[in-house]
Amino acid sequence: MSNTLQRFLTSHNVNYEVITHPYSETSMASAQTAHVPVERMVKAVVLKDEKGYVIAAIPSTNHLNLREINQALKRQLSLASEEELCELFGDCSAGAIPAVGEAFGMPTIWDEQLAYEPDFYLEGGDHQELVHISHYDFMEMMKSCPHGTFSAHN
Numbered sequence: 001m002s003n004t005l006q007r008f009l010t011s012h013n014v015n016y017e018v019i020t021h022p023y024s025e026t027s028m029a030s031a032q033t034a035h036v037p038v039e040r041m042v043k044a045v046v047l048k049d050e051k052g053y054v055i056a057a058i059p060s061t062n063h064l065n066l067r068e069i070n071q072a073l074k075r076q077l078s079l080a081s082e083e084e085l086c087e088l089f090g091d092c093s094a095g096a097i098p099a100v101g102e103a104f105g106m107p108t109i110w111d112e113q114l115a116y117e118p119d120f121y122l123e124g125g126d127h128q129e130l131v132h133i134s135h136y137d138f139m140e141m142m143k144s145c146p147h148g149t150f151s152a153h154n
Contacts, residue, residue, distance in 0.1 A: 002091045002125025008103035009131070014141060017132040024127055025095060027060035031121060034130050041121045041130075042114060042138075044099035046085055047077035053088065055101035057110040057142070062151035069150040073109065092125035099123070100141060108145045115139070115147075 001018055009016050021034035027043035041060035046053060047069070054077060056064055070077055082094055089097050089104060099122050101108035114120065120138045121130045133141075 001129050001131065002089075002098060002103075004089075004091050005098045005100060005103050005125055005131070008100065012141065014133060014137045016137070018124060019121070019130045019132055020128060021130065022128070027123060030123065030127070030130055031060060034121070036121050036130065036132075040117045040119060042099040044097040044101075044123065046080040046088070046097060048080045048084065049075050049077045051075060053080060053084075053101075053106045055097070055099060055104075055106060055108045056150070057099035057101075057108055057114065058151040059111065059113055059153075062111070062113070062153055065150050065152060068148070069109065072146065072148045072150060089125070092123075093127055096123045096125055096127050098125055098131065102141070102145075108142065109150075110142050110145055110147045111151045112147050112149050113151065 019034050024030045024033045031038040031041040043060040045056040045064045120133050124131045
């Protein structure tokens with residue numbers, strides 16, 4: 001698990017459980033190999049523009065609608081490159097970014113579809129651990145973050 005994420009969760013008194021699973025490359029595959037409901041898996045999409053970076057936290061079963069998120073934030077965001085992700089998330093493996101931007105000093109916007117799930121699973125920063133968080137704790141972490149509907153089911 002990412003030390004940065006672990007410190008953030010601990011310092012914010014977030015109760016969490018680490019779930020170990022066989023190596024997997026994607027959030028959907030992580031949910032499947034960990035035997036957790038894929039609709040409760042939250043993936044991070046890292047976006048950028050001239051103002052900086054933003055993490056969009058969306059259900060792993062969805063695709064981000066970039067036009068919608070740009071309208072919501074009044075920005076011109078695009079996807080961050082793999083090289084940028086390696087620099088921004090030094091203690092995370094590529095493709096295993098936790099969907100908690102504040103832990104890494106960047107804002108998060110979350111999709112309102114997440115509000116209906118009883119609990120959540122996030123990438124832990126590697127390809128073999130998920131972080132299980134209650135609905136209450138996730139919503140507490142996101143309470144000051146903007147939200148909207150900007151993703152759609154695959």
